[in-house]
Amino acid sequence: MVRGVRSVVPILLSCALLNGCKSSQQTGAPAADPGILTINGAGASFPNPIYSKWFAEYGRLHPNVRINYQPIGSGGGIRQVSLGIVDFGASDDPMTDAQLQQSSHPLLHIPTVLGAVVPVYNLPGISAEIRFSPEALAGIYLGTITFWDDQKIVADNPGVKFPHEEILPVYRSDGSGTTFIFTDYLTKVSPVWAKQVGNSTSVKWPVGIGQKGNEGVAGMVREAPYAFGYVELVYALQNHMTFGLVRNGAGQWIKASPAAVTAAAEAQADTIPADFRVSLANAGGTASYPICSFTWLLVPQQSADATKGRQLHDFLLWMLSEGEQEAAAMGYAPLPRPVAERLKNTVASIR
Amino acid sequence: MPHRPSRANVGRRQAANHLFSVLAILSTVLVIAPLFAILVYLLFQGVRSLNVAFFTHLPRPVGEPGGGMANSIVGSGIILALASLLGIPVGIGAGIYLYEFGGGKTLANAIRFTADVLNGVPSIVMGIAAYSLIVVPQKHFSAFAAGVALAIMMVPTVTRTTEEMLATVPNAVREAALGLGIPKWRTVMTVSLKTASPGIITGCMLAFARVAGETAPLLFTAFGNQFWPASLNEPIAALPLQIFVYAVSPYDEWHRLAWAGALVLIVLIMVSVTLVRVVTGRGMLNGGH
């Protein structure tokens, strides 16, 4: 009667423990090796595909370094690195002066690649690539353009027969660097937008429905006839989505591509400040695509752990020489050469 | 009042009866249909995506074949083991207090109510709380923080089931033991708990099944990791977290892995639910409350 009585909990726990032990046996070996250094980073999800490729390749070249990157979002990256909870952060939205001051240690902005945001739409029966003027883009999200056959859209697309259907604007409900890049652009081109809404990773959208992630926005636009949305270029290319042309500051209709994004960065290269915090929205130049941005790594000037600082320094040098070459193949634009050259000095100061 | 059944009245009653039968059957069909739709969809997507590499390989960057979620499966195992280790003893202890010592006292009622409140705390709120209470002071994400967050979510279910199950133990059995001069603590541990053990195990399995699929509390505690788990004090990979990251990514290959992960997770949960049912003959929901 007494036997096995207390076995209730132990049985369950030993199952659990056994499970745990088994796994730690498997994994115990690397843990026991003191030579392995793990560097934790967090932030923007937009460059995650290329970051995961870089960190994997770098890890293969340097088996004693593991760089663990988690795409929790730009805001999360800024917050975690400012609190010193991760070793480096990443963001599509440069930190403000106030944020830099609040950080527990000085942080450097290291631009890595450039990305673009493109307008996507679902117009049944229309295969032409639609042109969107800055006024049309702002009007759709301000709620002043509500039908597809609005003059502001029709006028730029001669020969396309638009239906008299309501537009369903779709936006990112989760705070996102993509939203920042898009609203930063709208703020620059539309005074009404600047006054009424502004730029941020999440804003108060006058109209539309919110969907989570690029996935959610693209899925909604693909599924719902007459929907309109904005997604990252990488995402649109990868999923073979048709996206619209946008008129740049020089009056040219530009289709987004890594080359058109690099053109924007080159046109702006002289005005990039020493700390690399710059907005490329509506950049000058005839070949520039206007809705694009750098994405940055946020690296402590001096890491609390000197070994980590040295490893970050080595990684960044590798990224500038080797990593950048892989960007274009994945739909990102590599850094323009002058920016990369200047960046080497900044990287050299990392301890 | 004398009442003479008229033909019309009988007709109306029979019509109501038929209508009721039709409605009851219809609602059953309406409930079962979405379940089938969901299961079939998931099986289809998941089975198409599963392969051996999924269980044996680490995640790989886009474009490299053979990536898997082996470290996430192990990571989830470690987090859930830790959560069970911390949450189950506390839950059972609290359940024992409530039934064997608390009775109808005010304190016991207050604890029951608090346990219900804790049970109702949305998992996303638990995520914020665990992050603020453990991660920020420790200055790093960890498997430990994730284990604690999930352990807290397991406690109320285990507590209430333990209390309920102890209530099914006939008092005569306890009195007999006490009458033999066995101290109360041994009576509880050796007599009450033993008799109630199948039900209590059920409760533990239910609590386990409920937290196994949780994502929100892990986001800011476990944090995720591309490598094998090495220590409880480091960020650790977890299955729901990896599914979430891959699901919102721009690559078909990663979506495929997300579906495979979802299938593995659901099979894990369903196996434990089914085990509970087969072993104890009790269901998932009537065990929990």
Add this chain to the structure above:
Amino acid sequence: MQRGSGGVADRTFAALMLGCALSIFAIVALILGILILRSRLSLHEFGFSFFLRSDWDPVRGSFGAVPFIWGTLASAFLALLIAVPLALGVAVFINEMCPRALRTPISFLTELLAAIPSVVYGLWAIFVLVPIMRRSVGPFLKKFFGWTGLFHGPNFGIGLLTASMILAIMVLPVISSIARDVIKAVPNTQREGVLALGATRWEMVRIGVLRNARIGIVGAVILGLGRALGETMAVTMVIGNHAAIPKSLFAPAYTLASVIANEFTEATGDLYLSALIEIGLALFLVTIVVNAIARLLVFMVTRGNTARAV
């Protein structure tokens, strides 16, 4: 219950168990404490007006919870409206009409519904439920019930109604399985008594079964409500996430849990983060209130039942 004569060991044991029980208090107090602590910036800035303001503008740092509270209550209420009759239908069918051979499979299947994680429901909703709502259910409702004024405006398949439908599917197993247990517990003599008076099966169920089981049924409904209020992932995926009070069932809305899930990782400003944590606090307090109401209700119904037992 008697006290054993165990002395020190017994007292230690009792203290240990009490410690476990009290730790539940401690946990809830800690959670509440940290939520208040971390939201004090927003509490200080907006005070109670946080719950009366309907503006949510991260750029200008102006925050109010009204659209989220509204969306949470509306979606949960609609979900119960859909789920409760269906759940009762299933419970009655399984207990009173179902052939014995089908009973176990059907109840097992409804339980499996409860085991599916929220995020999987969300994925299914996007790919299956939303198109159905857009193509069939939406136009149907607009055509036949448009006069109610509940279904005006464009129907994109995403919005309050769709979110309520997926919530209904998710709370159904909870309600139906508890209702089933409660109905099963009604003694057979009640049924036989009513049948002996010449009642039809429906009358037997209505008078003999449902009336006796109503306490438990209320409890089941409240449990379902608790679940619906805190549900996050699936709702976020289909409700449209627009922070305005919806003017139609087709319009997008937002819930307390969804706004945290969507914006917590990206909130950079301290006030913004603080406002989101205050939303978490509000959600936490709402669950306490719902629990309290549930207990009070059950208490009242129980008392009422003993007074006029059938």
